[in-house]
Structures are given as structure tokens and as C-alpha cells.
Amino acid sequence: MALNQIASSSSRSNLLKPLITLFRPFSSSPADNTILTVETSVPFTGHNCDPPSRTVETTPTELLGFFKDMALMRRMEIAADSLYKSKLIRGFCHLYDGQEAVAVGMEAAITKKDCIITAYRDHCIYLGRGGTLVEAFSELMGRKGGCSKGKGGSMHFYKKDGGFYGGHGIVGAQVPLGCGLAFAQKYSKDGTVTFALYGDGAANQGQLFEALNMAALWDLPAILVCENNHYGMGTAEWRAAKSPAYYKRGDYVDGMDAFAVKQACKFAKEHALKNGPIVSTFIQLLFYYRLVSQSNAALERLHWNKQIRYRRQRILCSIGNMTAALSTPCSIIKFFGSFPFIILEMDTYRYHGHSMSDPGSTYRTRDEISGVRQERDPVERIRKLVLSHELATEKELKEIEKEIRKQVDEAIAQAKESPMPDPSELFTNVYVKGFGVEHVGDYGEFSIEIRLSGEKEGSEMPPLSTAEGWCGGRLGLEAYLLGFEGMDFSQILSYTEGNESFNQEAETSRPKLCFGISGLNMKPYTKIKVGYAYNRGPVPHFDPMRPLA
Amino acid sequence: MNLAWTHRRQWRKAVQIRGRRQWYQQWEVRKGVPRQMEEPGQVPTAEKLSGTFDCHFPFASESQSTSSVFELTKILGQSSRSLRPSVCASRFYSSIAKEMTVRDALNSALDEEMSADPKVFLMGEEVGEYQGAYKISKGLLEKYGPERVVDTPITEAGFTGIGVGAAYYGLRPVVEFMTFNFSMQAIDHIINSAAKSNYMSAGQISVPIVFRGPNGAAAGVGAQHSQCYAAWYASCPGLKVLAPYSSEDARGLLKAAIRDPDPVVFLENELLYGESFPVSAEALDSSFCLPIGKAKIERQGKDLTITAFSKMVGYALKVRPPFFLKAVSDAAEILAKEGISAEVINLRSIRPLDRPTINASVRKTNRLVTVEEGFPQHGIGAEICTSVIEESFGYLDAPVERIAGADVPMPYAANLERMAVPQVEDIVRAAKRVCYKSVPMAATA
Numbered sequence: 001m002a003l004n005q006i007a008s009s010s011s012r013s014n015l016l017k018p019l020i021t022l023f024r025p026f027s028s029s030p031a032d033n034t035i036l037t038v039e040t041s042v043p044f045t046g047h048n049c050d051p052p053s054r055t056v057e058t059t060p061t062e063l064l065g066f067f068k069d070m071a072l073m074r075r076m077e078i079a080a081d082s083l084y085k086s087k088l089i090r091g092f093c094h095l096y097d098g099q100e101a102v103a104v105g106m107e108a109a110i111t112k113k114d115c116i117i118t119a120y121r122d123h124c125i126y127l128g129r130g131g132t133l134v135e136a137f138s139e140l141m142g143r144k145g146g147c148s149k150g151k152g153g154s155m156h157f158y159k160k161d162g163g164f165y166g167g168h169g170i171v172g173a174q175v176p177l178g179c180g181l182a183f184a185q186k187y188s189k190d191g192t193v194t195f196a197l198y199g200d201g202a203a204n205q206g207q208l209f210e211a212l213n214m215a216a217l218w219d220l221p222a223i224l225v226c227e228n229n230h231y232g233m234g235t236a237e238w239r240a241a242k243s244p245a246y247y248k249r250g251d252y253v254d255g256m257d258a259f260a261v262k263q264a265c266k267f268a269k270e271h272a273l274k275n276g277p278i279v280s281t282f283i284q285l286l287f288y289y290r291l292v293s294q295s296n297a298a299l300e301r302l303h304w305n306k307q308i309r310y311r312r313q314r315i316l317c318s319i320g321n322m323t324a325a326l327s328t329p330c331s332i333i334k335f336f337g338s339f340p341f342i343i344l345e346m347d348t349y350r351y352h353g354h355s356m357s358d359p360g361s362t363y364r365t366r367d368e369i370s371g372v373r374q375e376r377d378p379v380e381r382i383r384k385l386v387l388s389h390e391l392a393t394e395k396e397l398k399e400i401e402k403e404i405r406k407q408v409d410e411a412i413a414q415a416k417e418s419p420m421p422d423p424s425e426l427f428t429n430v431y432v433k434g435f436g437v438e439h440v441g442d443y444g445e446f447s448i449e450i451r452l453s454g455e456k457e458g459s460e461m462p463p464l465s466t467a468e469g470w471c472g473g474r475l476g477l478e479a480y481l482l483g484f485e486g487m488d489f490s491q492i493l494s495y496t497e498g499n500e501s502f503n504q505e506a507e508t509s510r511p512k513l514c515f516g517i518s519g520l521n522m523k524p525y526t527k528i529k530v531g532y533a534y535n536r537g538p539v540p541h542f543d544p545m546r547p548l549a
Numbered sequence: 550m551n552l553a554w555t556h557r558r559q560w561r562k563a564v565q566i567r568g569r570r571q572w573y574q575q576w577e578v579r580k581g582v583p584r585q586m587e588e589p590g591q592v593p594t595a596e597k598l599s600g601t602f603d604c605h606f607p608f609a610s611e612s613q614s615t616s617s618v619f620e621l622t623k624i625l626g627q628s629s630r631s632l633r634p635s636v637c638a639s640r641f642y643s644s645i646a647k648e649m650t651v652r653d654a655l656n657s658a659l660d661e662e663m664s665a666d667p668k669v670f671l672m673g674e675e676v677g678e679y680q681g682a683y684k685i686s687k688g689l690l691e692k693y694g695p696e697r698v699v700d701t702p703i704t705e706a707g708f709t710g711i712g713v714g715a716a717y718y719g720l721r722p723v724v725e726f727m728t729f730n731f732s733m734q735a736i737d738h739i740i741n742s743a744a745k746s747n748y749m750s751a752g753q754i755s756v757p758i759v760f761r762g763p764n765g766a767a768a769g770v771g772a773q774h775s776q777c778y779a780a781w782y783a784s785c786p787g788l789k790v791l792a793p794y795s796s797e798d799a800r801g802l803l804k805a806a807i808r809d810p811d812p813v814v815f816l817e818n819e820l821l822y823g824e825s826f827p828v829s830a831e832a833l834d835s836s837f838c839l840p841i842g843k844a845k846i847e848r849q850g851k852d853l854t855i856t857a858f859s860k861m862v863g864y865a866l867k868v869r870p871p872f873f874l875k876a877v878s879d880a881a882e883i884l885a886k887e888g889i890s891a892e893v894i895n896l897r898s899i900r901p902l903d904r905p906t907i908n909a910s911v912r913k914t915n916r917l918v919t920v921e922e923g924f925p926q927h928g929i930g931a932e933i934c935t936s937v938i939e940e941s942f943g944y945l946d947a948p949v950e951r952i953a954g955a956d957v958p959m960p961y962a963a964n965l966e967r968m969a970v971p972q973v974e975d976i977v978r979a980a981k982r983v984c985y986k987s988v989p990m991a992a993t994a
Binding site: 117148149156165166168170177178179181182183209211213214217428430432 | 670696699701702704706707708709710711712713714715716717718719720737738741742746747748749750751752753754755757786787789810811
């Protein structure tokens with residue numbers, strides 16, 4: 001993501017000025033079009049194909065952008081933590097700090113037209129897809145200014161124009177949905193891909209394999225990404241799967257290295273689009289050997305529960321297809337042309353517990369958490385890269401972080417000012433079209449005039465005529481027409497009603513209720529009393545047999 | 550003797566006209582119905598049908614026209630039953646009336662909607678090369694290709710999720726379940742991913758999807774294949790639930806469902822697929838749509854209201870006998886003979902329920918019997934009963950009677966199965982109870 005990402009996410013222009021002045025010196029030394037080469041932490045190895053190279057090309061802008069975005073995400077999650085503890089956020093709050101590299105690296109590799117769908121740990125992915133801090137915090141606090149107008153909550157962030165389809169609370173459900181998005185992309189021939197993110201806990205879900213089977217069968221441009229933070233809620237990976245090799249969690253990517261993620265996603269996207277999905281696998285062996293050799297002593301000190309040794313023995317190569325897992329010869333797969341599609345596994349880690357109600361230390365040690373934070377923290381890695389490439393000094397980076405902190409605080413203040421949703425919003429958006437809610441309430445009456453177009457007052461009308469009317473102003477979007485008085489009921493043969501807004505964008509727009517009636521012997525310019533109902537509670541329904549009281 | 554010979558010849562002629570194909574059609578339908586031969590001496594309907602029989606009554610619109618036909622037939626001196634615009638008379642003589650089976654109605658609706666909008670596609674088990682498990686999607690694969698008529702593996706959770714995901718993106722999937730019993734495998738996606746999405750995203754993500762398939766009891770399929778899911782889905786806000794009865798219902802409601810931007814659960818009935826109903830010319834038009842949320846008054850009456858949906862409308866209204874079989878009269882007709890005039894409402898739309906129509910009818914007749922096939926507890930009848938009590942309590946002259954399937958899993962044995970599903974006699978008895986005209990029976994309730 002580029003510099004302007006931060007700029008656009010800030011809602012106040014006066015925030016930008018100090019930020020921009022900070023960045024001006026950067027443009028002079030290394031120029032923006034300088035290509036920097038960065039090596040990923042470990043080399044990739046492909047399975048059934050040539051893996052991408054270990055060296056990733058990047059620009060200073062991108063590198064700094066990574067730093068800023070990840071620092072922003074980190075700060076946002078920590079702020080959400082303290083908001084939850086001060087009871088401004090209720091219910092669920094699943095935090096993503098530690099895993100920012102996945103969100104940021106993926107964004108760098110794809111466009112806004114590609115779709116991402118994820119589970120409930122979606123705050124940072126939402127930011128990456130173009131969401132603003134204010135919207136995120138408002139939604140978390142249940143305010144009207146939130147991305148789902150306060151009706152979704154922490155687990156249901158959506159940004160359809162940014163290609164982000166949520167935000168799903170049911171573990172594993174997002175994987176078939178993601179394959180469905182890929183199906184639609186293939187159907188519409190858009191040339192885009194879908195990344196369906198899920199966790200190691202969801203990797204055991206049956207519907208995942210059902211979706212996987214169909215995606216491979218139909219060559220869907222779907223890329224399944226397992227964000228393996230090694231704990232499905234509180235159950236470690238090795239306790240949840242009899243054979244992690246059988247379940248083939250995915251092709252291994254170091255999820256704490258933003259550039260590895262970026263390279264992997266770019267590779268995955270290209271291959272998914274090029275000539276049908278082709279399996280590719282990244283094997284990451286060296287990292288673990290290095291970890292083990294360097295910190296063998298540390299390994300021994302780790303909690304018995306952690307059993308890192310299994311990683312050493314793990315094959316770390318996964319083939320994205322159940323049939324392949326059952327050792328179908330690869331030549332047969334190639335011959336029939338039905339290549340398995342891609343599963344990527346991001347080896348990542350979350351510092352917080354599963355959610356805010358989980359301290360995160362009953363199933364893992366604090367040493368382990370701090371160990372990962374020291375060795376593999378993604379923000380630290382990028383900071384070291386920035387410093388080593390001399391794109392900014394230590395002091396400047398600290399300034400950036402301070403600025404981000406201030407930005408987050410301002411966003412929280414602004415979100416706190418946002419009002420709670422209007423009570424009428426309880427009943428809106430149940431359906432796109434019509435009906436709203438069955439039981440409506442708080443009804444009233446007012447008089448309107450029926451005008452039959454083109455006719456003068458008092459003129460003769462044909463026996464069967466149709467008229468349209470509308471009433472607006474006071475009515476909410478989900479008002480219903482109850483009945484007419486002042487017109488003989490036998491005259492009205494049919495009526496239809498509809499709700500429309502004049503102009504949905506304008507602040508001053510007033511929704512109107514439109515209706516049409518057709519009846520016998522209607523007169524133009526008839527004044528009738530109209531009953532309407534608004535969504536606040538129970539009310540009698542329209543009774544054609546009984547005039548309004 | 551001469552008379553008998555003429556009788557036989559005319560009867561044979563009628564059979565020849567009907568032809569073998571129709572005989573098979575009727576055989577399918579008649580399988581579950583006890584066979585009753587026409588009484589000797591009764592004039593066969595070949596005579597009755599010699600007159601002109603215009604079947605282009607506007608069945609889709611108000612039923613005042615139906616009552617006028619009743620009067621017309623009385624004027625002609627024929628018995629109203631034989632010449633009323635019903636299935637039995639007109640079914641075999643399609644040269645006079647335009648008829649369509651529910652299967653053809655659904656097929657034509659799907660066909661037209663798929664040709665009108667390229668975003669509509671059909672997905673389900675055996676919808677393609679098998680031509681549809683119940684032949685509903687016959688011919689669609691050849692016409693639209695495998696991209697738009699997608700055969701899926703037997704993975705309901707997976708392909709329902711894929712359908713909902715495609716709907717998120719903007720396509721208009723029609724997901725077919727072989728029966729709605731299998732939709733339980735996918736109910737998480739129907740409710741949590743489809744129904745609630747528009748609300749949770751405050752309108753950003755709409756899900757224009759249709760879930761369709763046969764619902765309710767078929768003949769002899771056992772407990773796991775016979776449940777009615779109308780009450781389950783109708784209790785969920787965010788879904789629309791439709792249950793057609795006749796071919797016109799099927800056509801109009803399916804078209805409306807496919808065009809609707811909300812998730813729609815479309816509950817068909819396997820036993821109705823083979824039934825023919827007369828269709829008006831208006832219904833054959835490719836832009837024909839029925840409004841969602843409006844019930845239809847199939848038969849006007851003044852003594853009590855019977856509400857039903859799907860197959861039970863037939864039981865309340867008529868059971869479809871071929872012309873030469875003695876008609877097992879419908880509940881309304883039996884009651885009419887006893888002087889009770891029943892108003893039959895075909896609900897069509899379970900969610901949203903057309904409460905105004907039901908209440909208006911109850912206010913007119915003051916008595917209500919609800920009929921449904923599903924389990925009684927928390928069923929559709931319970932909801933209608935409560936709605937009527939909330940709105941029109943003062944108008945009720947008798948407690949509301951609920952008729953539902955027996956509160957047991959569906960048995961296999963034929964006699965038990967017949968007892969577990971409402972029959973015409975049950976409706977008649979309940980109607981009489983409601984009118985305070987029942988004769989207490991010793992063993993049965």
C-alpha cells in the first residue's frame with residue numbers, strides 16, 4: 001500500500017501536514033523509483049511448479065507504507081483492547097496484532113477488484129481494503145458511523161466497493177462463500193481472484209473440503225489462505241488435527257514476513273489467473289532449522305504444550321487438493337488438466353488471546369509469546385529493513401509512530417461522538433425490497449391529495465382509473481400505507497405501495513412513500529386521509545373492510 | 550342394453566382420445582389415491598365436454614369470476630362440479646383449455662428467467678445431465694450449457710455456500726436441493742450467510758438467491774425424507790418463503806422469487822409436480838409475476854375460512870381425480886353439500902404472511918381452520934391462529950382449529966402414513982367442529 005493510503009484514511013487534513021513534512025526528506029534520498037531488493041526470511045520451494053524467487057523487489061514507498069500500515073494496525077488493535085476493557089466495545093473483539101504482515105502483504109499483491117473474505121478477525125483486513133479508522137471504531141462501539149451502521153459489530157465489517165466481503169462469525173463458513181465469490185468472478189470473466197482466509201481451527205471444517213473439492217473441480221480462481229496462528233481458540237494445532245500433514249494445511253509461507261506474504265500472494269494470483277489454477281507449494285524448512293539451532297535451549301524451556309519439535313519433522317509441503325493428499329500421482333492430475341488450486345499457509349502468530357475474554361496464557365506460555373515477539377515481530381522486521389536501507393532514521397520512525405498514535409486517538413474521539421443508530425434502524429435492511437418487518441407500529445394519519453395527471457379539478461374521469469400519490473417528509477423509509485379514508489372502499493380495486501428516497505446521498509433528502517391506486521369512479525384532486533405505519537411496534541394491519549378510526 | 554353399449558363405447562372413445570401419455574401422467578398422480586370406479590349408469594363426461602368450455606378464466610386474479618362461473622354452470626343445467634373450471638374436467642381435453650403441469654410451469658419459469666438475465670444460473674445435484682432429479686430442469690443444460698446449469702457433488706453445505714458467495718458478488722443463483730430435508734446440511738448458510746447478511750452489513754451485501762426444491766411428505770419415503778420446513782424457514786427474518794400450489798402459482802412465484810433481490814426459500818411439493826392445472830394466457834406471458842406476500846382466495850365462502858398452502862390447498866379445494874373416477878370430493882365441496890360454505894385461502898407466501906387477507910376473511914366468516922402438512926408445534930397454523938387472535942379476536946365465533954401432520958416422524962407403512970398426514974376427512978371434521986355441527990365420534994378426536 002502506498003503513502004496515500006494513510007493520507008486517505010485520515011479524516012482531517014490538518015493531520016496530514018506534519019505527516020507530509022516528515023516524508024518530504026524521504027523523496028530526495030533514495031528516489032521513489034528505486035528498486036530495492038529484499039530477501040524473504042526463508043527461500044521458497046515449489047511443489048509441482050517452480051516457486052517464485054526469494055528476492056522480492058520493492059520500492060522505498062512501499063517499504064515505508066508497509067511500516068506505517070502495520071504500525072497503524074497494531075496501534076488500532078491495542079486501542080481496541082483498551083476500549084474493550086473500558087466497556088465501550090461489547091460482545092466479541094478478536095484482535096489481529098501479530099498477524100498484520102498477512103493483511104499488509106496481501107494488499108500489496110492484489111487490487112481492490114480482487115476479493116477478500118475472512119472470519120471474525122477482520123479489523124485489519126478491513127483497514128487494508130480501504131476502510132477508515134473512524135468507521136472501524138464506530139462499528140466496534142456500535143455507532144451509526146460504523147461501516148455496518150452499528151448493526152454488525154466486530155465480526156461483521158464489510159466493504160463491498162473495496163472487495164471485502166466480511167467478517168463472518170461461523171467458523172469455516174467463509175470458505176465456501178469465498179469459493180462462491182471466485183465462482184462468480186469466473187462466471188463474469190472478470191479476471192480477478194478471491195482470497196478466502198481462515199484459521200488453523202477452521203482448517204478441520206468439513207465444508208472447507210467440500211468447497212475445496214468444488215473449487216478444484218471447476219477450476220475456480222480461489223486462493224485459500226490458512227492464517228495458521230497455531231491455536232484454534234485455545235486448542236493447539238497438534239491437538240486439533242490427528243495428522244496436520246493429512247489435513248494439508250497449506251503451502252507454507254512465513255506469515256510474519258510481509259514480503260514473503262506479498263510474493264506468495266502475487267505468485268498465487270498470477271498462477272490462478274494464468275492458465276487455470278496450478279498448484280504451487282512453498283516449503284519453508286530453513287526457518288525452523290535456524291530457529292531450532294539458534295535457540296535450542298529456548299526450545300527446551302518452552303511449555304510442554306508447545307511441542308515445537310513436530311515442526312521440524314513436519315513435511316511442510318502441502319498440496320492443495322484432497323485427492324493429492326490421498327497420493328494420487330501428479331502426472332494424472334496434470335494429464336487431465338484439472339490442476340488443484342492453491343492453498344497458502346501463513347505461519348503467523350497472534351499476541352492477544354483468541355478474543356478479549358481469553359487471557360491467552362492458559363494454553364501457551366508467556367515466554368513463547370515474548371519469544372515470537374522478539375524473533376519474528378513483523379513490524380520490527382520492517383523497521384530493521386527500513387533502517388538498514390537508510391530510508392529513515394530511528395527518530396523519524398518514532399515520530400511516525402507517535403503520529404499514528406495521535407491519529408488513532410483522534411479517530412476514537414470522533415467515533416465516540418458518533419451517535420447510536422436511530423431506533424427505526426432496528427427494522428431497516430431486513431430485506432432489500434419491500435416488507436421491512438411484519439409488525440409495524442406507531443401509525444398515524446395525514447391528508448394528501450390525489451392528483452390524476454393532466455386532468456383539471458372537477459372533470460370527468462373514466463370509470464376505471466389509476467392514480468399515484470406520494471407522501472414524504474415525516475415518514476421513515478419503512479413506512480407502509482395502511483388505508484384510505486374519504487374514498488369509498490368499493491372503489492379501490494388495487495393499490496401498490498413502494499418506498500423511495502429522492503436522493504440517497506444528500507443530507508436533506510427525505511424519504512417518500514409512493515403508492516398507486518386504481519379504482520372506479522375516482523375523482524381527480526380528491527383529498528383522502530392516508531394512514532401510515534412506521535416501524536416502532538405493533539399496530540393493526542391494513543383492514544380493507546374497516547375504515548380508519 | 551343399448552344404453553349400456555353406448556355408455557361403454559363412449560367411455561372407450563374417451564380413453565382413446567386421452568391417449569397413452571396422459572394415462573401415464575394420471576397414473577403417477579393416482580398412485581397414492583385410493584381408486585374408485587365411476588358408478589355404472591352415470592353419464593360419462595364425454596357428453597359433458599361436448600359443449601364449449603372456455604378455460605381462460607383469470608385464475609390469477611380475484612375469484613369473483615369463479616363464482617360467476619358457478620352461476621353460469623347452474624344456468625346451463627349441468628352440475629356445478631362437472632363443469633366447474635377444475636382440473637378433472639379440462640385436463641384431458643387440452644384442445645379446449647390450456648393446461649400445464651407444475652413441472653412444466655417451473656421449467657418454463659426457469660427457462661424464461663435464465664434467458665432474460667444472464668446472471669441467473671442453476672446449481673444443484675443432478676440438475677444438468679440427469680435433467681433434474683424430478684425433471685424440473687429438463688432441457689436447460691442443452692440450452693444454456695454447463696456454465697449456467699451446474700451439477701454439483703453431493704455436498705450441500707459446500708455448494709450452498711458457493712451459491713451464497715456468488716450472490717454476494719452479484720450473480721443470481723438458483724440453488725436446488727433435492728429435497729428440503731437435505732437443506733438442513735446447509736441451513737447455516739441459508740440463515741447465517743444469506744438471510745442475515747443484508748441486515749448485518751446495513752444494506753451493503755444483498756443476496757439475490759433462490760433456494761428451491763420439494764418440501765414436505767411424498768409417498769412412502771419415510772421419516773428422514775418427509776419433513777415440512779415451512780415453519781423453520783418462515784421464522785427467520787431476512788428470508789422470504791413461498792409455497793406455490795397450482796401451475797400458475799409455481800410460474801408466477803418462481804419468477805418473482807428469481808427477480809427478488811432477497812433470499813427466497815421456494816417450497817415446492819413433489820406430489821404436485823405431475824398435476825396439471827389450467828393456466829390463463831396472462832400466466833403464459835414471460836413477464837408474468839405474482840406478488841410476494843399476497844395470498845389468493847381460491848374459493849369464496851361465508852361460513853368459515855380454511856387456510857392452506859401447497860398440497861393441502863388441493864385437499865381443501867379438491868383432490869384431483871381423473872374424469873372417469875368418482876371424485877373424492879374436496880373438503881369444500883363436501884361441506885357445501887352439507888350447507889357449510891367454506892372460503893379457501895391459498896397462502897402462497899408463508900413469509901411474509903398475508904395477514905390482512907386472512908384477517909379480512911376471518912372477519913367475514915368468523916371461523917377459521919388452518920391446514921398444514923408439517924408438525925403441529927410452532928407451525929404455520931400456530932402463527933396464523935395467533936395473528937387472528939391478535940387482530941380479529943372479537944370477530945371469532947369459535948376457537949380456531951389447527952390441522953397439521955401428526956406429531957411423529959413420518960412412518961413408512963401406508964396406513965400409518967395416511968394417518969400421519971392430514972386428509973380430506975380431517976379437514977371436514979374440523980370444519981364441522983368449528984361450525985358447531987360436529988357429531989362426536991367414538992374413537993377419533
